[in-house]
Amino acid sequence: MLNKNFLLMPGPTPVPERVQLAMARSMINHRGAEFQAIFQNITEKMKKVFATSGDILIFPAAGTGAMEASIVNLFSTGDKVLVLSIGVFGDRLADIAKNYGLVVEKIDFERGTQICSAKVAEILAHDTKYSIKGILFTHNETSTGVSNDIEAIAKVCQQHPAIKVVDAVSALGAIPMKMDAWGIDVVFTGSQKALMLPPGLGLVAFNERAWQAYAHSNLPKFYWDAAKVKKSLAKYQTPYTPALSLLYGLEESLQMIEEEGLDNIANRHEILSEATRQGIKALGLKLFAQNGASSVVTSVYAPEQIGGKAIQKHLREKYGIAIAGGQQNLENKIFRIGHLGYTTSTDIIVVIACLEMTLHELGLAVELGSGVRAVQQVLLQNNQ
Numbered sequence: 001m002l003n004k005n006f007l008l009m010p011g012p013t014p015v016p017e018r019v020q021l022a023m024a025r026s027m028i029n030h031r032g033a034e035f036q037a038i039f040q041n042i043t044e045k046m047k048k049v050f051a052t053s054g055d056i057l058i059f060p061a062a063g064t065g066a067m068e069a070s071i072v073n074l075f076s077t078g079d080k081v082l083v084l085s086i087g088v089f090g091d092r093l094a095d096i097a098k099n100y101g102l103v104v105e106k107i108d109f110e111r112g113t114q115i116c117s118a119k120v121a122e123i124l125a126h127d128t129k130y131s132i133k134g135i136l137f138t139h140n141e142t143s144t145g146v147s148n149d150i151e152a153i154a155k156v157c158q159q160h161p162a163i164k165v166v167d168a169v170s171a172l173g174a175i176p177m178k179m180d181a182w183g184i185d186v187v188f189t190g191s192q193k194a195l196m197l198p199p200g201l202g203l204v205a206f207n208e209r210a211w212q213a214y215a216h217s218n219l220p221k222f223y224w225d226a227a228k229v230k231k232s233l234a235k236y237q238t239p240y241t242p243a244l245s246l247l248y249g250l251e252e253s254l255q256m257i258e259e260e261g262l263d264n265i266a267n268r269h270e271i272l273s274e275a276t277r278q279g280i281k282a283l284g285l286k287l288f289a290q291n292g293a294s295s296v297v298t299s300v301y302a303p304e305q306i307g308g309k310a311i312q313k314h315l316r317e318k319y320g321i322a323i324a325g326g327q328q329n330l331e332n333k334i335f336r337i338g339h340l341g342y343t344t345s346t347d348i349i350v351v352i353a354c355l356e357m358t359l360h361e362l363g364l365a366v367e368l369g370s371g372v373r374a375v376q377q378v379l380l381q382n383n384q
C-alpha cells in the first residue's frame with residue numbers, strides 16, 4: 001500500500017524541506033573563513049535558544065554523547081551527585097555517572113509524575129557539609145511524557161553550591177528554558193528533537209561556574225574535553241572535523257526558529273499537546289501523565305486487550321504513521337505521540353483520526369469522529 005511517512009515520534013522528528021535542502025550543500029574547508037562565518041552565526045543563535053551568555057559546545061554525537069560530555073567535564077572520581085529521575089533518561093544520567101565512578105544518590109519520583117521540588121529542598125537542607133557536587137535532572141522526560149518545572153527546581157537548588165545540570169534534549173527550542181536567569185550551570189540538547197534536524201549533534205551550554213568545575217575535574221576525557229572545544233571556539237572552529245551537513249541544517253533551522261519566535265513556538269506546542277490530550281480523552285483513553293503533561297510528547301495507556309505495540313504497528317502499516325511505544329517496563333503498556341519540532345495542527349488531526357480508525361479496526365468500540373471533534377475544538381478555540 002502507498003504510504004506517506006508521517007513521523008509523530010518524540011525524536012527523531014520531521015526535518016523541514018528548507019533544512020533538508022540546506023544540508024544538501026557541498027562540503028567546504030572546515031578551517032576556512034566560510035565555515036567560521038557559519039559557526040559564529042550558529043553559536044550566537046544557539047545562545048539565544050539556551051538563553052545564556054555562556055559557551056555553546058557542539059559535538060558530533062547522539063544526545064547521550066552530550067550527557068556524557070557534561071558529566072566527564074564537571075566531576076571527579078568519588079564525587080557525589082544527586083540525580084532526580086522521573087524515567088528512562090533520568091536513569092541514564094545516573095548510569096553514566098556510576099560508570100565514571102561517581103557516587104550517585106538517585107531519587108526516583110513515581111513514573112508519570114514530576115520531580116517534587118519540596119522533596120529536593122528537603123534533601124539539600126540535610127546536606128549541610130555540601131557533599132553533593134552536582135544535581136542532575138531532566139527537563140522533559142521523553143519516556144513518560146512529563147515535563148519538570150525547571151524554574152521551581154532550580155530555585156530550591158540555588159542556595160546549594162552544587163553544579164546544576166539539565167538534560168533538555170527533548171525540550172530545548174520547544175519548552176521555555178532560561179538557563180542564566182534560572183541559575184542553571186549546564187544545559188544540553190540533541191539535534192533530532194525540537195531543533196528539527198536529523199540525529200547527530202550534541203550541544204552543551206556551559207556557564208562560568210561550569211568552567212570552574214571543569215578546572216577541578218579529573219575524569220578521563222579526550223574527545224569530550226570541553227577545554228579543547230572552547231579553545232577552537234575562540235576561532236569559530238572545532239577541534240575535530242565538524243558534522244558539516246548538520247551544521248548547514250542547524251543554521252537554517254535556527255533561522256526558522258528566529259522567524260517564528262521562541263514564544264510562539266512554545267505556544268504552538270502547548271496548543272498541539274492540548275488538542276492531542278483532548279482527542280485522546282474523547283476516545284475514552286487514559287493519559288499516562290498525572291501532572292506536568294508534556295507539550296512535546298503525549299503518553300497514553302493502551303487499552304489492555306489491544307496493547308501499545310499492536311496500535312503502533314497498525315498505525316505504521318495501514319496509515320504510514322510512526323508513533324513511539326513504551327520503553328522498558330512501560331513496553332506495550334503505553335504508546336507515545338510526539339508533537340515536537342516541525343509539527344502542525346494538521347499532523348494532530350491526522351494522527352487522532354487514524355488512531356480512531358485503528359482502535360475501531362482492532363476491535364475497540366469507539367465513536368468515530370469523537371476524538372477528531374475534540375481536537376478541532378481546541379484548534380479552533382486557539383486559532384491554530
Ligand SMILES: *Cc1c(COP(=O)(O)O)cnc(C)c1O
Pocket residue numbers: 011062063064065089138140141142167168169170190199
Ligand atoms: C532523546 C533523548 C536523549 C538521548 O538521545 P540519543 O540521541 O538517543 O542519545 C536524552 N535525553 C532525553 C530527555 C531525550 O529525549
